[in-house]
Amino acid sequence: MEATEKALVLKVGRFREADAWVRLLTASRGVFTAFAFGGFRSRRRFLGCLDPLNLVLFTIGTDRKGAYQQLAEGSLLNGFKELKADSALLGQAANCIKFVEAIEPGQEDGRAVFDLLLETLETLERKRPAGDLFPILFRAKAAFELGFTPDLSRCTGCGTSLDETIRVTFSVENGQIACGACKSPEKPVDGLARQVSVGTLRTLDWIMRSGPSDWVGLGMAGEVRRQVFELVELFIAYHLGLQWEGGNYKKV
Numbered sequence: 653m654e655a656t657e658k659a660l661v662l663k664v665g666r667f668r669e670a671d672a673w674v675r676l677l678t679a680s681r682g683v684f685t686a687f688a689f690g691g692f693r694s695r696r697r698f699l700g701c702l703d704p705l706n707l708v709l710f711t712i713g714t715d716r717k718g719a720y721q722q723l724a725e726g727s728l729l730n731g732f733k734e735l736k737a738d739s740a741l742l743g744q745a746a747n748c749i750k751f752v753e754a755i756e757p758g759q760e761d762g763r764a765v766f767d768l769l770l771e772t773l774e775t776l777e778r779k780r781p782a783g784d785l786f787p788i789l790f791r792a793k794a795a796f797e798l799g800f801t802p803d804l805s806r807c808t809g810c811g812t813s814l815d816e817t818i819r820v821t822f823s824v825e826n827g828q829i830a831c832g833a834c835k836s837p838e839k840p841v842d843g844l845a846r847q848v849s850v851g852t853l854r855t856l857d858w859i860m861r862s863g864p865s866d867w868v869g870l871g872m873a874g875e876v877r878r879q880v881f882e883l884v885e886l887f888i889a890y891h892l893g894l895q896w897e898g899g900n901y902k903k904v
């Protein structure tokens with residue numbers, strides 16, 4: 653049975669002379685691999701489609717035994733040409749794609765991650781944001797989309813809302829927040845935790861509620877930037893078991 657679906661191409665490889673394997677992300681399947689037999693020979697069936705960072709409408713089927721997915725044909729919807737021509741933007745896009753490959757969303761999370769990655773690529777290309785924040789914002793937002801949605805506006809212990817003047821402790825392990833009155837040597841915060849500013853929590857809360865098109869023009873500096881980067885990396889290592897190392901995510 654064949655189905656037609658929009659896919660983002662994450663990676664393409666060659667095997668035998670003219671055949672391709674393609675790592676794809678779609679809304680209904682998440683990340684998976686499919687084969688395009690004769691893909692590098694057939695100009696008609698896959699014209700301009702078999703490159704990373706393409707949005708393609710693929711007709712996807714299975715082989716006769718149902719053992720693997722194969723691509724029957726594709727038509728290119730967006731090749732993100734202007735994005736690929738700018739090395740700074742391309743670097744940020746490639747980082748987001750590596751993260752998607754590492755988290756390997758399945759059917760359940762396919763829709764959320766597909767929509768997030770597509771909007772990210774479209775925003776990078778159309779709005780050409782300055783700075784280098786998109787990868788970290790993407791990782792944080794993806795983590796929120798995968799189901800981690802702590803209440804970052806109040807102390808988990810006493811419910812008091814947080815104001816800028818106090819420092820609080822954030823538990824990476826369970827997303828709980830403790831104000832100074834709730835955190836004491838007798839009542840330690842569970843597991844891996846960091847002292848953070850309320851500004852950092854407000855920034856994370858905003859990332860959770862916003863999307864890539866809202867991120868253009870966002871600046872993040874000093875202590876807030878340092879804490880946001882640290883918390884996002886700690887969270888991803890702790891909950892998703894991934895660490896950025898030597899240009900790739902490694903399982904930790």
Ligand SMILES: [Zn+2]
Pocket residue numbers: 807808809810811812830831832833834
């Ligand atoms: Zn409290």
